[in-house]
Amino acid sequence: MDTAPLHDAFRALQETPAGVAAPPPGEWDADHVWAHVSLITGAAVEAAAALMAGSHPHYDSRLSHDSWTLDHVVAVAGDPAGLRERVRRQGEALCALAAALSDTERDTPVPTLLVADGKVMYDKPLTLREILTGLATVELPGHASQLTALVPA
Template sequence: MIPALRDAYRGLLDAAAGEFAEPPAGEWTADEVLAHVSIIDAVTLAAVSAVAAGENTTYDNRIAQDGWTLARVSALAGGRAGLRERIRLQGEALCTLASSLSEAELDTPVPARLLSGGTVLVDEPLPLRDLLTGLAGSELPGHTRQLLALRPG
């Protein structure tokens, strides 16, 4: 799982380098995509940290879809370059912390609410392992494709 997560971060960061065209109406800009990933990383790090500390936790990605929050996180990070560096560091931290967890910790059920485009995808407990696997196998690759689609030409 951790090698796949590292690879997913590498692919996203490679796609995040360079210039981007404006998205079609209603779609996110490259900066909004990166801010979203940064927030998802922070939420995931919080959940993994809580499990490592023996605490109860939840996982909710709704704040990572709020336009005002995306703009604020982007501004606070210093724009695209700052977001890329933040995501790089968050990815390293998440991979390091997750690799230290036991199988029992990875199997810890975490009440999760996951939305995409206003549609509820998950509203039930998931093992922490599944949240990490989803990040590596779906979330990060999906945003990598979004960024690549925004490349000019």
């Protein structure tokens, strides 16, 4: 699998300026956006590692919206630079795992649950390839835009 689009999406995210402006009501601040990205990336790493280990993979985004879990990730990262570094390393790990898997493994259906704003958006299998493509083309660019919007004018 060509992981260049995924690498590029993680790189573009890392290149977003540090946003410190207050978010619109109901939106996350920059730290919580980074924590969310860390959690969705971790879930993808978990699914890829499960495929590599021959166990039963799944991809579930619920924890990436849980306020306690987001606060915990922010706390353990220590500061905004720690959050960025966490996501950078997770992105590298995900790209390495994706590259190491066979096409058959990447095309394995993975039970997938995607939520947003407390609502189930998707609840059926996706292949790992589809999950990674969604991260590279929709999720990561969307969060890069979200972070850019938090940069003071």
